[in-house]
Amino acid sequence: xxxxxxxxxxxxxxxxxxxxxxxxxxxxxxxxxxxxxxxxxxxxxxxxxxxxxxxxxxxxxxxxxxxxxxxxxxxxxxxxxxxxxxxxxxxxxxxxxxxxxxxxxxxxx
Amino acid sequence: xxxxxxxxxxxxxxxxxxxxxxxxxxxxxxxxxxxxxxxxxxxxxxxxxxxxxxxxxxxxxxxxxxxxxxxxxxxxxxxxxxxxxxxxxxxxxxxxxxxxxxxxxxxxx
DNA sequence: TCTAATAGTTAGTTATCACTAACCGTTAGT
DNA sequence: ACTAACGGTTAGTGATAACTAACTATTAGA
Numbered sequence: 001x002x003x004x005x006x007x008x009x010x011x012x013x014x015x016x017x018x019x020x021x022x023x024x025x026x027x028x029x030x031x032x033x034x035x036x037x038x039x040x041x042x043x044x045x046x047x048x049x050x051x052x053x054x055x056x057x058x059x060x061x062x063x064x065x066x067x068x069x070x071x072x073x074x075x076x077x078x079x080x081x082x083x084x085x086x087x088x089x090x091x092x093x094x095x096x097x098x099x100x101x102x103x104x105x106x107x108x109x
Numbered sequence: 110x111x112x113x114x115x116x117x118x119x120x121x122x123x124x125x126x127x128x129x130x131x132x133x134x135x136x137x138x139x140x141x142x143x144x145x146x147x148x149x150x151x152x153x154x155x156x157x158x159x160x161x162x163x164x165x166x167x168x169x170x171x172x173x174x175x176x177x178x179x180x181x182x183x184x185x186x187x188x189x190x191x192x193x194x195x196x197x198x199x200x201x202x203x204x205x206x207x208x209x210x211x212x213x214x215x216x217x218x
Numbered sequence: 219t220c221t222a223a224t225a226g227t228t229a230g231t232t233a234t235c236a237c238t239a240a241c242c243g244t245t246a247g248t
Numbered sequence: 249a250c251t252a253a254c255g256g257t258t259a260g261t262g263a264t265a266a267c268t269a270a271c272t273a274t275t276a277g278a
Contacts, residue, residue, distance in 0.1 A: 008126065015124015017117065018266080027197055030204065033225055046267055048226055061204070067224045067275045075201035078194050085187050091136055092184035095170070127236075142255055155237055157256055176245045176254045 006058065007084040010077045013057035018042055019050045023059060023073070030063075030072040115167065116193040119186045122166035127151060128159045132182070135169060139181040 013019055018040070025036055033051065037044040051071060054060045059077035063070045122128055127149070134145055146156040160180060163169045168186035172179045 008129070011120070011123045011129065012126075014120045016266080017121075020117070020120065023197070027200055029200065034223090042266085043268060044225075045227080045269085049266080052226085069225065072204040073197050073201040075198070075205050078197060078201055082191070082194055085191055088132070088136055088182050088187060089184070091138065092182040092187055095139065095181040096184050125236080143253090151236085152238060153255075154239085154257080158236080161256085178255065 006077070006080045009057040010059055010081045011084070013053050013059055013077075014081070016050070016053075018046070019054055022047065022050055023054060026060060026071060026073050030070045032068045032070055036071065115186070115189045118166040119168055119190045120193070122162050122168055122186075123190070125159070125162075127155070128163055131156065131159055132163060132168060135180060135182050139172075139179045141177045141179055145180065 014023065021040060022036055025031060025039075033044065033047060036051070037047045040047065051060065051062075054077075055062060055071075057077050058074050058080065060071050061074040063072070123132065130149060131145055134140060134148075142153065142156060142160065145160070146153045149156065160169065160171075163186075164171060164180075166186050167183050167189065169180050170183040172181070
């Protein structure tokens with residue numbers, strides 16, 4: 001991955017199903033690595049690697065507590081992806097509108 | 110990809126840099142396949158395959174005009190991803206808030 | 219101090235998926 | 249009918265990245 005932009009990192013990170021599973025585990029609140037790993041079908045080291053990717057994308061943040069690493073959802077990455085999607089919103093609605101108008105005309109025939 | 114849910118399809122689709130490049134080309138308006146392909150570093154068949162993935166994710170829609178296939182941004186896929194991200198918003202803000210409070214306490218020392 | 223628990227790293231393997239080449243089908247124009 | 253333009257499909261290949269196994273480092277507790 002030679003992604004420079006933040007949204008590249010974030011969308012790449014969320015593109016993997018295992019990483020989404022990890023991300024979704026944090027939906028209910030912060031968790032340590034062992035807690036994140038349990039129930040998942042991959043080994044703990046694999047989880048560690050995914051956590052690194054998610055962290056670089058600023059989708060999660062980490063706080064050290066003794067020997068434990070506690071991970072939480074980070075709003076920064078979410079915000080970046082949101083902003084990216086919003087770029088396309090106007091164009092999408094415009095397309096939708098013209099399509100709707102066409103359909104209407106079509107129906108009048 | 111054995112993804113059932115719409116947001117799985119959408120996030121998987123946006124996870125690839127070439128597909129993002131295609132998607133971003135449609136930001137300014139609808140385009141035919143040849144127009145999408147020009148400037149990209151992959152062959153036209155590759156573009157066709159990516160368009161299929163984006164279409165299944167409802168991120169783009171297609172309209173046939175003679176021999177041309179005109180592609181546009183589809184708001185449906187955008188909306189699905191947005192809703193997915195929103196699921197994490199409250200939790201993310203909560204984490205952010207407690208972190209902010211902790212930092213404040215830390216600074217008071 | 220010794221041990222257990224937690225988790226990050228790295229080398230090597232495997233599996234996935236993006237890509238090209240070759241092909242086919244359809245429509246528009248001459 | 250013939251040709252050109254457009255674009256979707258498929259088989260096979262190559263590159264990427266997800267994964268495991270083995271190892272190391274750090275901290276907590278007995």
